Amino acid sequence: MKPYIAIIRDCFHEAFVSRVLWIVVGLITLLLLALAPLSITEQLAMKIRTVEVFAPKQLMVQIAKEGKEDSQTPAADIWGLLDEDSKESIDATLTEKEENRRAIRESLTKVLDAINEIEDPKVLFGSDAFGRVTLPEEAQDLMDRSEGLSDEEGRRLNRFLVGAAFPRAIFLRDSTETHVSYFIWGNDVDAIPIPKDELLKNALTAVTTFLLGTLGVMLAILITATMIPQTFDKGAIDLLLSKPLNRSFLFLAKYVGGCAFITICTAYMVGGLCLLAALQRITL
Numbered sequence: 001m002k003p004y005i006a007i008i009r010d011c012f013h014e015a016f017v018s019r020v021l022w023i024v025v026g027l028i029t030l031l032l033l034a035l036a037p038l039s040i041t042e043q044l045a046m047k048i049r050t051v052e053v054f055a056p057k058q059l060m061v062q063i064a065k066e067g068k069e070d071s072q073t074p075a076a077d078i079w080g081l082l083d084e085d086s087k088e089s090i091d092a093t094l095t096e097k098e099e100n101r102r103a104i105r106e107s108l109t110k111v112l113d114a115i116n117e118i119e120d121p122k123v124l125f126g127s128d129a130f131g132r133v134t135l136p137e138e139a140q141d142l143m144d145r146s147e148g149l150s151d152e153e154g155r156r157l158n159r160f161l162v163g164a165a166f167p168r169a170i171f172l173r174d175s176t177e178t179h180v181s182y183f184i185w186g187n188d189v190d191a192i193p194i195p196k197d198e199l200l201k202n203a204l205t206a207v208t209t210f211l212l213g214t215l216g217v218m219l220a221i222l223i224t225a226t227m228i229p230q231t232f233d234k235g236a237i238d239l240l241l242s243k244p245l246n247r248s249f250l251f252l253a254k255y256v257g258g259c260a261f262i263t264i265c266t267a268y269m270v271g272g273l274c275l276l277a278a279l280q281r282i283t284l
Contacts, residue, residue: 005253021265024219024222024265025265025268028265028268028269028272031269032269032272032273032276035273035276036276037182037183038180038181038182038276038280039180039181039182039280040178040179040180040196040199040200040280041178041179041181041196042176042177042178042179042195042196043176043177043178043179043191044152044156044175044176044177045156045159045172045173045174045175045176045177045191045193046116046152046155046156046159047112047116047155047159047190047191048112048115048116048159048162048163048170048172049112049173049190049193050105050108050109050112051173051193052163052170052171052172052173052193053108053112053169053170054169054170054171055168055169056104056105056107056108056169057094057099057104058168058169059108059111059166059169059170060090060093060094060104060107060108060111061094062075062166062169063075063076063078063079063090063111064079064087064090064091064094066079067079067080067087074133074161074162074165074166075165075166078111078114078115078162081114081115081118082110082111082114083114086107086110086111086114089103089106089107089110090107090110090111093106093107115158115162116155118155118158133161133164133165134164135160135161135164136160136164138160138175139157139160139161139164142156142157142160143157159172160172173193173194174193174194174195174198176195176196177191177192177193177194177195178191178192178194178195178196178199179191179192180192180199196280200277200280203277204273204274204277207273208270208273211269212266212269212270216266219265220258220262
C-alpha cells in the first residue's frame with residue numbers, strides 16, 4: 001500500500017511544479033477578485049415591468065377604447081396620462097393588419113413609463129375610478145395612511161393599483177426586485193424583477209455549471225494530462241520497475257492522485273464563489 005500512496009503524493013508534486021497549475025490557480029483568484037466589487041441589493045418593487053404584462057395588446061386595446069370613450073375607469077385615467085405621441089403610437093400599433101410584436105412592445109413601454117414616472121402618488125389612488133379596485137392587504141394598508149406616504153410608498157401603491165385594475169393583462173410578480181451594480185457602474189440600470197436570493201442562486205448555478213462543466217473539464221485534462229506519460233520517463237520508470245507494483249493499481253493510483261488534486265482546485269473556486277454569495281446575501 002505504501003508504494004501506491006507514494007505514487008499519489010508524487011502526483012501532487014508533479015502538479016505543484018507544473019506551470020499550468022499555477023496559471024489556473026491565478027485565473028481562479030483573478031475571477032474571485034473581479035467578482036468581489038459586484039454589489040447586489042434588494043429593494044421593494046415600485047415599478048411595473050414589461051415582463052409582468054402577459055397580455056400587452058389586450059391592455060392597450062382596453063386603455064385606448066375606454067380612454068376615447070371618456071369613461072370613469074382606470075384605463076381612461078391612464079389614457080389621460082399619455083402624451084399625444086404615445087397615443088398616436090398606440091393607435092397606429094392597434095390598427096395594423098398584422099400583429100407587430102416590436103411595435104406592441106414599444107407602445108407598452110410608453111404606457112408603463114407614463115405610469116412609473118408619476119411623481120404625485122395621489123394621481124391614481126385619488127381617482128374615483130381606482131377607488132373601486134380590490135387591493136391586496138399591503139396596498140390597503142398604504143391606502144389607509146395615504147396622507148403620510150413617502151414618494152417610494154406612493155409609487156408602490158400605484159403599482160398595486162394598476163396591477164389590481166387589470167388582472168387579465170398584468171400579473172405582479174415578486175414584491176421585491178434586485179439592483180446590480182459594479183463599482184460606480186450600473187446605478188442607472190433598471191432593477192431585475194426577481195428576489196435577491198433567487199438571483200444569487202441562479203447566478204451561482206450558472207457560473208459553477210460553466211466553470212465546472214465545459215471549462216472545468218478542459219482545465220482538468222490540461223493539468224493532469226502529463227501524469228501518465230511522465231510515468232514512463234527515464235528515472236521514473238526505473239524506480240517503478242524496481243518495485244513489485246500491479247499495473248492496474250499503478251494507473252488507478254495515478255488517477256486518484258489527479259482527481260484529488262482537481263478536487264482541491266474545484267473546492268477553492270466553489271468555496272470562493274459561495275463566500276462571495278454569502279457576503280452578498282448578508283449585505284443590506
